Amino acid sequence: MDVIYFLIPAMLIIGLLIVIVLIISIKNGQYDDLDGDSYRILMEDEDGDGSNKNQKI
Amino acid sequence: MIHKTDNCFHCGLPVTPQNIITIKIQSNMENFCCIGCSGVCEVIYNNGLQGFYDRVQSNNPLSPPPPNTNNNNNIFDLPEVLDEYITIDNDDFHKIKLLVEGIHCAACVWLIEKALNDIDGVKKIAVNLSSKSLMLKWNPSVIKLSHISQILQSIGYKTHIYDNSDANYQMEQSNRKKLYRIIFAGFAMMNLLWISISLYSGADEGEYRNWFHILGFLLATPTLFYSGFDFLKGAFLSIKIKHLNMDVPVSIGAVATWSYSTYITFFNPTIGDVYFDTVVNFIFVILIGRYLESSARARAIFSTQRLVNLQPTNATLINNNIEKITQVRLLKIGECVIVRPGEKIPIDGIIKSGLSDINEASITGESIPVIKKNGDFVYAGTINTNGVLIVEIKQILQHSTLGKIIELVERLQESKPPIQNITDKIVPWFVFITLSLSVITFFIWVGVDFEKALLSSVSVLIITCPCAFGLATPMAVAVASGISAKFGILIKDSTSFETLSSIKHFVFDKTGTLTTGKLTIKNLFLAQDITENYFYKIAYSLEKNSKHPVAQAVINKATELNIDNHYTLDNFKSYPGLGVAAIMDNNTKIFMGKYDFLKNNKINISKKCNNFIKQKTIKNSTNVFLGVDNLCIGIITLTDSIVHNASDVLKKLSQHNIELNLLTGDKKEVAMNLRQQLAVNIKIYADLLPEDKKNKIKELQKNNNNKIAMVGDGINDAPALMQADVGIGMGNSDDIALQSSDIILLQNKLEHIHLLISLSKQTIKTIKQNIGLSVLYNIIMVPLAMASFVTPLVAAIAMPISSLLVILNAGLINFKIKKGSWM
Numbered sequence: 001m002d003v004i005y006f007l008i009p010a011m012l013i014i015g016l017l018i019v020i021v022l023i024i025s026i027k028n029g030q031y032d033d034l035d036g037d038s039y040r041i042l043m044e045d046e047d048g049d050g051s052n053k054n055q056k057i
Numbered sequence: 058m059i060h061k062t063d064n065c066f067h068c069g070l071p072v073t074p075q076n077i078i079t080i081k082i083q084s085n086m087e088n089f090c091c092i093g094c095s096g097v098c099e100v101i102y103n104n105g106l107q108g109f110y111d112r113v114q115s116n117n118p119l120s121p122p123p124p125n126t127n128n129n130n131n132i133f134d135l136p137e138v139l140d141e142y143i144t145i146d147n148d149d150f151h152k153i154k155l156l157v158e159g160i161h162c163a164a165c166v167w168l169i170e171k172a173l174n175d176i177d178g179v180k181k182i183a184v185n186l187s188s189k190s191l192m193l194k195w196n197p198s199v200i201k202l203s204h205i206s207q208i209l210q211s212i213g214y215k216t217h218i219y220d221n222s223d224a225n226y227q228m229e230q231s232n233r234k235k236l237y238r239i240i241f242a243g244f245a246m247m248n249l250l251w252i253s254i255s256l257y258s259g260a261d262e263g264e265y266r267n268w269f270h271i272l273g274f275l276l277a278t279p280t281l282f283y284s285g286f287d288f289l290k291g292a293f294l295s296i297k298i299k300h301l302n303m304d305v306p307v308s309i310g311a312v313a314t315w316s317y318s319t320y321i322t323f324f325n326p327t328i329g330d331v332y333f334d335t336v337v338n339f340i341f342v343i344l345i346g347r348y349l350e351s352s353a354r355a356r357a358i359f360s361t362q363r364l365v366n367l368q369p370t371n372a373t374l375i376n377n378n379i380e381k382i383t384q385v386r387l388l389k390i391g392e393c394v395i396v397r398p399g400e401k402i403p404i405d406g407i408i409k410s411g412l413s414d415i416n417e418a419s420i421t422g423e424s425i426p427v428i429k430k431n432g433d434f435v436y437a438g439t440i441n442t443n444g445v446l447i448v449e450i451k452q453i454l455q456h457s458t459l460g461k462i463i464e465l466v467e468r469l470q471e472s473k474p475p476i477q478n479i480t481d482k483i484v485p486w487f488v489f490i491t492l493s494l495s496v497i498t499f500f501i502w503v504g505v506d507f508e509k510a511l512l513s514s515v516s517v518l519i520i521t522c523p524c525a526f527g528l529a530t531p532m533a534v535a536v537a538s539g540i541s542a543k544f545g546i547l548i549k550d551s552t553s554f555e556t557l558s559s560i561k562h563f564v565f566d567k568t569g570t571l572t573t574g575k576l577t578i579k580n581l582f583l584a585q586d587i588t589e590n591y592f593y594k595i596a597y598s599l600e601k602n603s604k605h606p607v608a609q610a611v612i613n614k615a616t617e618l619n620i621d622n623h624y625t626l627d628n629f630k631s632y633p634g635l636g637v638a639a640i641m642d643n644n645t646k647i648f649m650g651k652y653d654f655l656k657n658n659k660i661n662i663s664k665k666c667n668n669f670i671k672q673k674t675i676k677n678s679t680n681v682f683l684g685v686d687n688l689c690i691g692i693i694t695l696t697d698s699i700v701h702n703a704s705d706v707l708k709k710l711s712q713h714n715i716e717l718n719l720l721t722g723d724k725k726e727v728a729m730n731l732r733q734q735l736a737v738n739i740k741i742y743a744d745l746l747p748e749d750k751k752n753k754i755k756e757l758q759k760n761n762n763n764k765i766a767m768v769g770d771g772i773n774d775a776p777a778l779m780q781a782d783v784g785i786g787m788g789n790s791d792d793i794a795l796q797s798s799d800i801i802l803l804q805n806k807l808e809h810i811h812l813l814i815s816l817s818k819q820t821i822k823t824i825k826q827n828i829g830l831s832v833l834y835n836i837i838m839v840p841l842a843m844a845s846f847v848t849p850l851v852a853a854i855a856m857p858i859s860s861l862l863v864i865l866n867a868g869l870i871n872f873k874i875k876k877g878s879w880m
Contacts, residue, residue, distance in 0.1 A: 004255050005265065008272070012248055019244045026236050029185075032229060034352075036186025039163030 067094035073612075074601065093213050097164050133203040133218075142218050150180050152194045153202070154219035157209065160189045165214070172212055176200065187356070188229060190219055228355050235287075235348050242284035242341040245276040249334040252276075257850055270322040273333035281315050285340045287347075301484045303530075306491065306523040307343060311336050313518035329512045330849040332519055335856060342860050343527045350531035353538035354551060372403035375447060388450050396446045399604055404437045405457035406448040412633040413444030414605060418568055419772040419791060420458060420747070421722040425576070425679055425697075426606060428634030438772055438791075442605050444633035462747050462772055466797050469751070469779040478552050479824055480530050491521045498843045513845040520842040520852060521835050525859040529827035532867035537820040540874055544812060545788070545803035553783045553799040556764055557817035560783065563710060563810075564754060566769035567721035567728060570787060570807075571707075571735070572697040574770075576610040579678065580694040584666050590618060592691045595641075596683055598623035599649050603637050607681055610695055636681070648684040660684035666692060697727075699734055706807040707737040713814075718742065718757065720750045722773055751776035758782070768810065770794055785810070812874075819873050827863045834859040 025031070065072050066087035078089045082102055089095035144152045160166065166184040169191065173182045178199030183192040195205065206216045219226065252269050282289070288311065291304030318331040372388060374381045375395045385403045388394065393409060396402050402415070414426035417439045426442055429435055435448060437459040454460050495517040502510035534551040541548055548554070568574045583592060597615035600608035601623065626639040626647075636650010638658070648658050652670070655662060662682065666689055670680055679695045711717055717739040721728050725743035732739055742753055754777050757765050767774070767781035770790040778784030778797040786798030788805045795801060802809045838855060841847055 004251075008248070008251055008255070011251055012272075015244045015248055019240055022240045023237060026233055026240075029183075031233070031236055033185040033187045036163060036166050036184065039166065039186075042163070042167075 064088075065090035065094050067098045091213055092211075093165070093168055096168065096212075133201070133206050133216075146194070149196060149198065150194050151197050151202075152192070155191045155193060155206075156217045156219050157184070157189055157191050158215040158217065159213055160184070160186065162186075168212060169209065169214060172208060173205065176205070176208065179205065191216070232352070232355065235344070235351070238284040238286070239341070239344045239348060242280050242337060242344055245280040245284075246334075246337045246341045249273060249276055249337050253334040253849070253853060267322075267325070270318075270331050270333075273331055274319060274322050277315060277318070277333035277336050280337045280340055281311055284344060285311055288340070288343070301488060302481055303484055303523070303527050306484060306488055307339075307527050309488065309491070310518060310521070310523055311340060313515055314339075317512070317515040317519065326508055326512075332849055332852055335519065335849070335852050338853075338857060339524050342524060342857075346528045346531040346535070346864075349535040350538075350551065353535050353542070354549070356542065356547075373397075385454055388453065390450050390453060393447050393449050396441045396448055398441060398443045398445065400441055402435050402437055402439050402441055402446075402448065404448070404450050404454060405452040405459075406435060406450045408433050408435060409447045409449045411444055411446035413446050414442045414633055416440040416442055416606065418574060421773065423568065423723050430634070443603060443631050459772065462775055463793055465748065465751070465776045466779050466793060469776060469797075478530060478555055479821070480526065480828065483828065487523065487526065491518060494521070494839060494843065501843070502845070509845065513843065516845065516847050517839060517842045520838045520847050520855075523831070524856055525831035525834060525863045526828065528860055528863045528867075529824050529831065532864050533820050533823045533827065533870065536867045536870045537816055540871060541813070541816060544809055545806075546809055546813060547801040547803060548799070549801070550799040554817040554820045556782045557766060557800075557813060558821040560764050560766045560814075561714065562716045562718065562757060562763050562765045564718045564720055564757070564765055564767045564777070564781065565707075565739075566767075566771065566774045566777075567719060567723055567731060568697065569770035569789070570700075570768055571703045571719070571731065572699050574697060576606045576679070576695040577698040578610055578614050578693050579696045579698075582666070582669050582692040582694070583690070584663055584692070585688065585690045587690060590620065592683065593618055594620050594623060595647060595685060595690075596649060596693070598626055598641070599629075599637055599639055599647060599683075602626075602629050602639075603631055605631075605637075607679070607695060608637075611693070641685075645686050647686075649681060652680070652682060655682045655684045655689060658684070660687050660689055662689040699731065700807055703807055704735045704737065706810060707735060707739065709811060711737055716740075720745055720753055720767075720769075720774075720777065722746065722750075747773040747776050750774065751780045753777075754780045768807075785813075816870075816874055819870055823867055823870055827866055830862050830866065831859060 030037075064070065066082065066089055068090060070090045072088045072090050076090055078092060078095050079086050080089065080095050080099065081087075082098060087098070089098065142153055146152060157169065160169070163186065166186050169184050170182050173179050173193075178196045179193070180196065181192070181194040185191070193205065195202070209216050252273050256266075256269055285308075288304045288307045291302065292308035295302045295305055314332045314336045317329075318333050318336070320326075321329045321331050372383060372385050372394045373396075374383045374388070375393050380395060388404055394403060394406070398413070408429055408431055410431060412428070412430045415429045415435055416426045417423060417436065419438045419440075420436050429446075434451070435446070437454070437457040452460075495514045498517050499510050499514035502513050530551075534554065537554060538548050538551070565571055581589060581592065583589070593611070593615045596611045597620055600611040602608075624641050626641055627643070629637070629639040631637050632650065632654065635654040636648060638646065638648045638650075641647050646658075648655055648660060652662070660682075662684075666682075669692060681693050681695065682689050683691050683693075707717055717737065719728060719732070719739050719741050721741075721743050722745055723743060725741065728741045728743045732741060745753060750773065754765055754767060757763055758780075764782045766783040766785060767778050768785045768787070769775075769778050770787040772791045772793050775791070775793045775797040778786060778794060783800065784798040785800045785802060786794050788801060788803040790798070790801075800813065834855070838847070841851070
């Protein structure tokens with residue numbers, strides 16, 4: 001049972017980190033388009049010259 | 058593979074001779090309706106993905122055609138316009154957000170990104186499919202923004218500047234805020250569950266009990282005041298305006314639970330437990346329910362935005378034979394504009410020179426064009442089908458007929474009272490009963506022990522958690538909106554479900570709703586010994602050069618008969634209001650048009666023909682005569698065709714005791730004729746102006762407090778759609794009509810009205826069941842709380858169960874609406 005006294009603060013810290021990561025991803029606009037991005041994997045251009053501009057700004 | 062030649066190989070839309078594109082696909086020549094489709098098809102084949110075409114469902118809903126793209130781009134290069142919207146990066150790149158009209162699927166996203174990717178000066182592109190927008194980063198010294206816009210136009214997309222004050226932007230921002238709140242609540246909830254588990258499994262007795270409580274307090278407090286901020290604010294505002302909504306019981310429950318737990322945490326009374334986990338769970342679950350509801354609504358609103366209102370339309374000003382393109386709102390009375398065939402008349406005015414058939418369907422609802430000549434009045438928004446007109450402006454935009462309709466709609470929009478939904482009606486009672494029970498509990502226990510009395514009365518507030526109650530409506534509405542979206546029905550206002558479920562009066566518009574608004578050939582009378590094919594071949598050869606609706610009907614008929622070759626004609630001439638003429642085989646004159654037109658050109662119309670047009674059913678229709686070599690060879694009779702299943706749809710509605718009404722700006726005889734063809738009992742109100750339509754609906758509403766649903770599509774229906782309790786717009790409606798509607802049938806299928814009615818009835822039933830469930834829960838739990846038997850464990854188990862039941866019940870709507878068994 002005593003292990004929980006260590007686990008809870010650890011979870012809190014990890015949880016807070018997750019919240020920060022999620023907030024950054026929302027700020028980046030990753031949740032703005034829930035319809036289009038699911039198709040984006042199908043659209044990668046085949047030229048492969050490294051000049052991929054189709055990214056979130 | 059054999060494909061019909063008259064449809065686009067890729068998207069299935071009809072291919073017209075004006076826009077046909079033919080490319081070679083695997084040794085077959087295939088037809089396409091636009092460059093977008095042919096480009097996409099080529100790529101699909103080049104990558105060996107042709108299996109796609111076998112998978113495309115044949116009944117796939119068609120997307121609307123791309124918008125007209127003939128606006129001028131100069132606005133994109135004016136610094137005074139752009140400065141407001143551009144952000145400049147340190148390395149000389151400018152960033153702007155543009156709204157793109159015409160995006161409807163992932164292929165569009167791909168095409169736009171592909172088209173811009175290889176252009177010099179463009180650094181980054183990101184297309185957002187949900188909000189139909191484009192984020193662009195480019196170097197203005199290498200490429201002008203207007204050039205980029207032109208490239209997009211060339212592939213069929215129209216761009217507008219994304220205005221930060223615009224509703225789109227607001228919605229995006231509030232969406233993000235909601236997500237932040239949900240994420241925080243989710244984080245707090247998960248950690249509080251850990252703490253609760255520890256407490257239940259023994260820590261409650263241990264030395265760290267207090268620390269656990271304080272940790273709970275630290276997690277729950279920001280959750281209540283940050284994640285739950287919208288509820289608290291909503292409750293405060295609703296009490297202030299004395300109109301209680303769902304936020305009030307939610308806030309009372311959350312704040313009472315939190316205060317109670319905080320009291321326990323810091324004052325450590327002999328009895329009592331903390332309920333921080335309950336507060337947080339409750340906020341998290343309700344937030345998710347609300348988020349689902351609002352994103353369903355946001356999607357509906359995004360999809361209907363056609364963006365036309367964001368940018369003023371242009372007109373061609375003419376002054377001393379010099380033409381200048383200008384904005385419509387800058388036009389002044391007395392100036393002259395030139396309107397070419399196929400263009401919309403920008404403003405109310407009088408024709409100074411020219412002669413043309415004007416399609417006034419958008420104002421009057423009549424589908425057959427009216428001849429307008431020198432000195433006649435023309436209305437803004439009507440379409441010039443043939444002939445070049447010079448129009449002298451008589452009204453500025455705000456005072457034009459179109460402007461007045463828009464103003465009327467806006468005024469109605471402001472005055473429309475909010476509809477109370479079921480839960481809102483129950484909320485005052487709920488709040489009242491909860492508070493009284495809590496007070497009663499206090500007085501029961503106050504004689505025994507003051508502290509126990511206080512704690513028990515608060516625990517009543519905690520346990521009557523309106524969680525299930527608060528989810529009852531949003532969950533059901535979110536599920537129902539999801540179902541309707543699958544059928545191409547957009548619900549802009551979720552309260553329409555409630556109104557629709559009890560509606561007994563439907564009002565229909567005629568043109569564009571019950572009829573297609575397009576002329577079709579009803580009858581062909583051959584005066585000479587010729588075949589039908591021969592007749593249409595000549596007619597097609599002649600009419601394929603014209604933009605008149607009659608010509609379109611002839612072209613459609615010819616395509617139907619598979620006539621694709623035609624005679625070569627010289628000297629084609631269009632006589633607005635009369636007909637068309639040309640010379641065939643060097644010396645044969647052919648004329649097609651009105652009776653008088655042929656008479657005036659000395660064409661012999663036989664007695665047989667004269668007798669034919671005297672028949673009653675023919676007399677009231679539009680007849681077009683074809684004369685070849687001084688002899689009338691045939692007459693075609695045209696009517697506005699009825700939507701194919703209109704009759705069945707209306708019959709089914711009237712079988713369910715729904716009263717039907719028809720409002721039209723057209724003549725009474727035309728409407729009577731339509732009723733006869735539909736063979737249903739429908740009340741006719743004819744000869745109505747847009748404002749009359751609105752007043753008629755008001756009148757119908759006043760009779761016995763009826764609720765009215767209006768189905769329409771035109772500009773002239775917009776005020777009526779707004780006035781009706783539920784406005785249903787067709788997908789091909791004018792923008793102003795779409796804005797005025799609460800529900801939009803994107804696929805233009807009338808039978809979806811049946812689905813809507815069944816769906817709304819089912820949704821309301823589910824909402825009522827959900828409310829029943831939460832009442833049942835309270836009947837069981839409240840006596841326990843009053844007897845002070847409630848522990849945090851009981852609350853932690855009972856409350857989520859009630860919410861889950863409500864969510865599952867909402868999900869059942871999916872199964873209850875079976876395809877095909879509507880109404």
